[in-house]
Amino acid sequence: xxxxxxxxxxxxxxxxxxxxxxxxxxxxxxxxxxxxxxxxxxxxxxxxxxxxxxxxxxxxxxxxxxxxxxxxxxxxxxxxxxxxxxxxxxxxxxxxxxxxxxxxxxxxxxxxxxxxxxxxxxxxxxxxxxxxxxxxxxxxxxxxxxxxxxxxxxxxxxxxxxxxxxxxxxxxxxxxxxxx
Amino acid sequence: xxxxxxxxxxxxxxxxxxxxxxxxxxxxxxxxxxxxxxxxxxxxxxxxxxxxxxxxxxxxxxxxxxxxxxxxxxxxxxxxxxxxxxxxxxxxxxxxxxxxxxxxxxxxxxxxxxxxxxxxxxxxxxxxxxxxxxxxxxxxxxxxxxxxxxxxxxxxxxxxxxxxxxxxxxxxxxxxxxxxxxxxxxxxxxxxxxxxxxxxxxxxxxxxxxxxxxxxxxxxxxxxxxxxxxxxxxxxxxxxxxxxxxxxxxxxxxxxxxxxxxxxxxxxxxxxxxxxxxxxxxxxxxxxxxxxxxxxxxxxxxxxxxxxxxxxxxxxxxxxxxxxxxxxxxxxxxxxxxxxxxxxxxxxxxxxxxxxxxxxxxxxxxxxxxxxxxxxxxxxxxxxxxxxxxxxxxxxxxxxxxxxxxxxxxxxxxxxxxxxxxxxxxxxxxxxxxxxxxxxxxxxxxxxxxxxxxxxxxxxxxxxxxxxxxxxxxxxxxxxxxxxxxxxxxxxxxxxxxxxxxxxxxxxxxxxxxxxxxxxxxxxxxxxxxxxxxxxxxxxxxxxxxxxxxxxxxxxxxxxxxxxxxxxxxxxxxxxxxxxxxxxxx
Ligand SMILES: Cc1ncc(C[n+]2csc(CCOP(=O)(O)OP(=O)(O)O)c2C)c(N)n1
Numbered sequence: 001x002x003x004x005x006x007x008x009x010x011x012x013x014x015x016x017x018x019x020x021x022x023x024x025x026x027x028x029x030x031x032x033x034x035x036x037x038x039x040x041x042x043x044x045x046x047x048x049x050x051x052x053x054x055x056x057x058x059x060x061x062x063x064x065x066x067x068x069x070x071x072x073x074x075x076x077x078x079x080x081x082x083x084x085x086x087x088x089x090x091x092x093x094x095x096x097x098x099x100x101x102x103x104x105x106x107x108x109x110x111x112x113x114x115x116x117x118x119x120x121x122x123x124x125x126x127x128x129x130x131x132x133x134x135x136x137x138x139x140x141x142x143x144x145x146x147x148x149x150x151x152x153x154x155x156x157x158x159x160x161x162x163x164x165x166x167x168x169x170x171x172x173x174x175x176x177x178x179x180x
Numbered sequence: 181x182x183x184x185x186x187x188x189x190x191x192x193x194x195x196x197x198x199x200x201x202x203x204x205x206x207x208x209x210x211x212x213x214x215x216x217x218x219x220x221x222x223x224x225x226x227x228x229x230x231x232x233x234x235x236x237x238x239x240x241x242x243x244x245x246x247x248x249x250x251x252x253x254x255x256x257x258x259x260x261x262x263x264x265x266x267x268x269x270x271x272x273x274x275x276x277x278x279x280x281x282x283x284x285x286x287x288x289x290x291x292x293x294x295x296x297x298x299x300x301x302x303x304x305x306x307x308x309x310x311x312x313x314x315x316x317x318x319x320x321x322x323x324x325x326x327x328x329x330x331x332x333x334x335x336x337x338x339x340x341x342x343x344x345x346x347x348x349x350x351x352x353x354x355x356x357x358x359x360x361x362x363x364x365x366x367x368x369x370x371x372x373x374x375x376x377x378x379x380x381x382x383x384x385x386x387x388x389x390x391x392x393x394x395x396x397x398x399x400x401x402x403x404x405x406x407x408x409x410x411x412x413x414x415x416x417x418x419x420x421x422x423x424x425x426x427x428x429x430x431x432x433x434x435x436x437x438x439x440x441x442x443x444x445x446x447x448x449x450x451x452x453x454x455x456x457x458x459x460x461x462x463x464x465x466x467x468x469x470x471x472x473x474x475x476x477x478x479x480x481x482x483x484x485x486x487x488x489x490x491x492x493x494x495x496x497x498x499x500x501x502x503x504x505x506x507x508x509x510x511x512x513x514x515x516x517x518x519x520x521x522x523x524x525x526x527x528x529x530x531x532x533x534x535x536x537x538x539x540x541x542x543x544x545x546x547x548x549x550x551x552x553x554x555x556x557x558x559x560x561x562x563x564x565x566x567x568x569x570x571x572x573x574x575x576x577x578x579x580x581x582x583x584x585x586x587x588x589x590x591x592x593x594x595x596x597x598x599x600x601x602x603x604x605x606x607x608x609x610x611x612x613x614x615x616x617x618x619x620x621x622x623x624x625x626x627x628x629x630x631x632x633x634x635x636x637x638x639x640x641x642x643x644x645x646x647x648x649x650x651x652x653x654x655x656x657x658x659x660x661x662x663x664x665x666x667x668x669x670x671x672x673x674x675x676x677x678x679x680x681x682x683x684x685x686x687x688x689x690x691x692x693x694x695x696x697x698x699x700x701x702x703x704x705x706x707x708x709x710x711x712x713x714x715x716x717x718x719x720x721x722x723x724x725x726x727x728x729x730x731x732x733x734x735x736x737x738x739x740x741x742x743x744x745x746x747x748x749x750x751x752x753x754x755x756x757x758x759x760x761x762x763x764x765x766x
Binding site: 064072 | 333387509
């Protein structure tokens with residue numbers, strides 16, 4: 001059965017790593033639903049957050065293939081209930097539309113969005129939330145004409161106490177000092 | 181990236197002082213640093229081809245000729261395959277130099293081959309100056325991008341200071357864990373620039389775990405299954421050879437009495453005539469091990485990866501068996517075949533743990549079932565192949581003559597095609613690392629340069645190459661390298677004037693529509709003569725013995741061209757998509 005998975009991948013911060021990670025998916029014809037990269041909480045370590053829609057069996061195999069890349073430190077997979085996740089969406093509408101009634105303002109309040117910038121020509125609205133919510137707002141705003149729309153990739157943190165990777169790094173350190 | 185991170189600095193005091201003793205700082209160019217680094221890694225032989233972007237390296241090499249023997253091949257593909265042959269027979273890391281652009285792209289096939297067959301290589305490619313990167317400069321290609329999916333690791337060096345650490349890391353990664361090819365791309369300015377050289381061998385890489393410690397619980401579970409099994413079967417892969425676990429394997433097998441089959445790359449991991457050796461798995465493997473795979477109640481996979489040429493249809497594979505999988509690469513576990521008991525780690529460690537715990541056992545009746553299959557195969561396939569009634573020579577009889585001439589103790593190198601399968605089926609082995617063949621990639625043109633590398637790696641062992649008339653012409657220019665190095669490679673050209681393996685498929689699955697598989701060949705003897713290589717052409721059975729004798733007696737390379745039956749087929753055969761137990765005997 002296919003379902004949504006969020007992968008957290010920790011790697012060294014090297015040129016070319018994005019390509020290394022994404023080819024693991026593209027080679028197997030697995031569509032990346034969303035992708036975000038940033039520094040992690042641990043200095044020098046990069047974090048990829050990738051959302052895919054696939055089976056549990058397949059995602060486990062992907063994880064091992066990703067970890068096989070030398071510069072990848074560790075990869076974890078989560079289902080939606082194990083993480084807190086968000087996406088950011090920006091909507092550009094004509095300011096005129098805003099002035100022609102209070103419906104847009106009502107939507108902004110209803111959806112917990114906010115107005116970022118207002119000029120004579122346009123107004124930028126920002127909403128953070130799950131994809132379903134940002135999409136719903138888009139559909140409603142689009143009645144008034146959305147001129148530009150963009151949604152970020154997913155960002156996610158686990159519900160666990162520590163960054164999983166810190167524990168892993170500690171364990172690694174212990175093992176390797178035993179080997180020396 | 182190569183700057184020591186805080187984590188890497190956390191080394192024990194003793195280690196750092198030890199390393200300090202191993203090295204002294206000296207001012208030199210990046211190119212000379214490369215030579216020094218290679219010497220630190222124990223390199224004394226390498227293969228390559230020069231060009232603009234790697235000229236400073238070759239200039240440095242000029243001053244190191246007494247320590248580093250560089251073999252100039254005739255094509256970069258040949259350099260990589262030669263390095264592969266060298267690595268496969270010695271267990272050392274094969275090393276190549278290639279220039280940027282076309283030099284590097286010519287190396288790609290060999291690198292991909294080494295990747296799928298887990299061969300440790302370090303390939304050094306020259307690159308345009310760092311200021312020119314990304315400008316489509318003359319002979320600039322994105323080599324790191326191109327080779328990313330076909331290397332275990334790759335890295336571009338832009339400053340000379342990075343060279344020692346990049347090389348140390350390259351060797352460490354290439355040879356540790358599941359081995360593989362590493363490419364280091366060095367810009368021309370980094371080759372020229374001066375810096376203070378210092379060498380520290382790599383002992384660990386934070387993001388890389390070469391092998392995991394063997395889980396004792398898994399071992400215990402494996403032991404329990406092995407003790408319970410009535411019809412266990414061991415599948416021996418290259419992991420045994422790469423891990424140097426041949427004697428550990430033999431101890432395990434002799435104690436348990438379990439029949440053992442080998443994969444194409446597992447060949448020579450045990451002696452051919454070992455009582456429990458039941459032959460080769462897979463598409464053109466032996467009848468017994470293929471059929472019995474579906475009768476076995478336990479499969480013990482040892483350092484092998486269930487390649488589709490081994491499994492046939494996976495849905496119909498090992499249908500009655502539980503699976504114990506001993507494997508160093510975590511990504512191989514459950515990739516193709518679900519492992520009831522995965523035993524991660526080096527087989528050199530896991531096998532003895534299992535052996536020490538399993539009960540002494542014998543499986544005489546079960547083994548006899550394999551021997552019964554052998555009888556059928558012997559009668560239907562082996563006898564007609566080795567003692568044909570027809571006039572035309574078969575590949576099998578030629579292979580058998582050659583192996584017997586060398587008392588079953590030669591290194592066999594093959595190209596790809598029918599002759600490859602026949603050579604690997606009919607050659608016999610007494611010692612390990614006696615086979616060099618392109619398995620996972622099936623690269624035509626691999627054989628001739630790989631044979632050269634094998635001979636240079638094991639100069640005291642006879643090296644016999646079996647090659648088809650198709651594949652021979654893919655890297656035939658390496659006859660020039662063989663001539664120049666005077667390497668004593670025995671080349672047995674099995675000439676059927678066809679791209680035989682493809683023709684066989686056309687015959688069996690495409691109603692004999694021989695589209696573009698018939699070859700009009702040159703006079704190979706004249707070509708060999710041009711390269712100063714002795715040889716002869718044989719087409720009659722009665723001349724075979726004497727010809728093989730002359731080849732063996734001849735000091736130096738020899739081209740023994742044997743005209744074999746045009747339309748011979750390799751059997752048995754598991755047709756694509758069929759189950760291993762539906763293996764065809766005709
Ligand atoms: C580089 C490359 N191109 C094409 C193939 C496909 N192929 C596999 S076997 C074969 C025929 C080989 O013919 P030959 O070298 O004469 O050997 P034979 O099968 O006759 O022994 C071909 C074309 C391949 N394996 N490698």
